[in-house]
Amino acid sequence: MSKFAKPPSRSASKLPARKRAARPSVVPRAAKGRTATSPKTYHHGDLRRVLIAAALELAEEGGADAVSVREAARRAGVSPGAPFRHFPSRNDLMSAVAEEAQRRFRVSIAAAIAGTSADDPLARFRAFGMAYMRWAMTNPAHFEVISSGKYFSHDQSEALREDNDELIAMTEQLLMDALAQGQLRSSDLRVIKIAGRALVYGFARMKIDGHFPRWGVADAEADQMAEAIITLFVDGIARPV
Amino acid sequence: MSKFAKPPSRSASKLPARKRAARPSVVPRAAKGRTATSPKTYHHGDLRRVLIAAALELAEEGGADAVSVREAARRAGVSPGAPFRHFPSRNDLMSAVAEEAQRRFRVSIAAAIAGTSADDPLARFRAFGMAYMRWAMTNPAHFEVISSGKYFSHDQSEALREDNDELIAMTEQLLMDALAQGQLRSSDLRVIKIAGRALVYGFARMKIDGHFPRWGVADAEADQMAEAIITLFVDGIARPV
DNA sequence: CGTGAATGTAATCACTGATTACACAATTGA
DNA sequence: TCAATTGTGTAATCAGTGATTACATTCACG
Known part of the structure; x- marks a missing residue:
């Protein structure tokens, strides 16, 4: 779809992307309370909801076809494979949306x-x-x-x-x-x-x-x-x- | 789209695919009359129309989203880049369809x-x-x-x-x-x-x-x-x- | 006959969804 | 308290896709 029409960009990803360089070591683990709004841990804590929200956002921006699992993951600050835990396929994500x-x-x-x-x-x-x-x-x-x-x-x-x-x-x-x-x-x-x-x-x-x-x-x-x-x-x- | 949901296939392409092995040499060039229905030459001769027909066919089979330029090219027995000469983008093909x-x-x-x-x-x-x-x-x-x-x-x-x-x-x-x-x-x-x-x-x-x-x-x-x-x-x- | 314009090929690129093995964290139970 | 289990994210990889370029071939016209 339209996702393919913009090759000269995206590589220098938009959002902060939450640097993932020095990874092998331990994670910040600052806020341990998981009141559904505490990031920064290895486990996102609320990925499912955030992914749906991101997908809704994408749909608003470029129509339903512009929703991609990877971009949703990107906006959630998470790896491309992570959504798979919550949605076995793109259609399952769309279904939740x-x-x-x-x-x-x-x-x-x-x-x-x-x-x-x-x-x-x-x-x-x-x-x-x-x-x-x-x-x-x-x-x-x-x-x-x-x-x-x-x-x-x-x-x-x-x-x-x-x-x-x-x-x-x-x-x-x-x-x-x-x-x-x-x-x-x-x-x-x-x-x-x-x-x-x-x-x-x-x-x-x-x-x-x-x-x-x-x-x-x-x-x-x-x-x-x-x-x-x-x-x-x-x-x-x-x-x- | 749905194109991604069928990984274990397609590799052993459907249609004859019109073997393209011994290529560097000269082409058959049998029928030279180009009455809009003579294949087998290096230049297809009627690619534009055939691509549109193939796209229509694809749309019939799996909906409009199932139309892909590559598959249309495949069915026309032509390389993936060939359609570009006739349709600068997928949307141009869809427009013709x-x-x-x-x-x-x-x-x-x-x-x-x-x-x-x-x-x-x-x-x-x-x-x-x-x-x-x-x-x-x-x-x-x-x-x-x-x-x-x-x-x-x-x-x-x-x-x-x-x-x-x-x-x-x-x-x-x-x-x-x-x-x-x-x-x-x-x-x-x-x-x-x-x-x-x-x-x-x-x-x-x-x-x-x-x-x-x-x-x-x-x-x-x-x-x-x-x-x-x-x-x-x-x-x-x-x-x- | 030969030259330039059309048109197809080959090879890339960046992107996507899907899937696996692996790493880490959180929870549970003794 | 601490090990084992379960849940969740990462890394790496695969095949498919649209787009784009340099190159090859053929055709049409002078």
Whole structure:
């Protein structure tokens, strides 16, 4: 990928790299308390978490494909083989990154929904869709890792599947409530569900995949365009008054 | 990428590899006619096209990320450095692949639209959407190359941008006609355009990105689901009778 | 026929993910 | 207290990849 496009650099590595010259002797061992934030020992102490954080950072900087195990190790100040202890493969690291991202995603969505009235399911559905698109546009790299589906298998992670299933169940519940309150024109909730998902997912990906310029959508108006298409869709499925 | 996940193979290369042992001497030079299908000379004669074809093939086999310049060269029976003459970088190769794929895409769409009556713009709009989703689902790898937007820049290729602009213009024209005939509920064509695009693009990507299982859509019913969501959408934007 | 432009080869380089043997540290149990 | 076990990081290595250069060959055109 893009990692190969920058040969004349990197050799004089960025971060301090934590000199590793006089090694064979004993290690500083200064802070012995391992409160999850004490480096400088032979054993890192919190490598797993730091690697995930570094990977997230890399994804933010150059997209999901720019995440490399070695660079993550480098940023953690650790040898290239060290991550192997925690993640047998790059995909396992990406999977962990996805778990973290998905967790944040779910929290964000839940918060948005909580801020709306339970009396109006369709309004909640709208808010759901908007929160979905907003988060995706605000965290493009994370969203890409979650959704692109080529960095990991959903069967691998229990947490990942659970978080996802919860979002789907939430969608279904909102639609059932809306139908029960006579807010919907059609009763084929399954189709509405898939269509709604396709709409918000498609919009989010259009942004992430860089389609907006071609389609004449300025970044500054992305949010209001999201509002507009949600309105169009919801008005389309709502029972006319 | 996934290329790294298969170390114990590939060494005993697949295809015949066209033995390259006794090289320093003169080359067969049998068929001298260069009708675009005569190999066996020092100069390949049609490398560019063959490389694109090989790349398309690789994309079909293992997704867009599985495309490697070296493997394409290998399949073309040529040294790893040869493609450089035709494509300065991997992205340039991918760009050419995208051009080819986009051309096929446009042809397919145009054919589908041509098979509908010009008297009913909204029906054409529907057919457009269906053709879009069908092609994407039938040619997932090609579609990914075209749309993922990380293999090339749209500014690079004139043909690419033209083909794309034509599809967008087609969408706009159909909507204008539909509005003129009083088929639409709303007159905000821009929003309808973006929403429609997000819908079909999102559905196509859901399929390609492997979201269907999680959302309970079986592959066998993908086509009819596509019909259903298009119907839902079009009914939603159509003026009620 | 011969010369220059195209085009392929060979050989490198830096980078990546993966994997092993080894070194060191932390924990545990007697 | 101290040895053994278990966990965790290091060093070294391998094959694959994109990129780039110097060199070889061929083709096309004058």
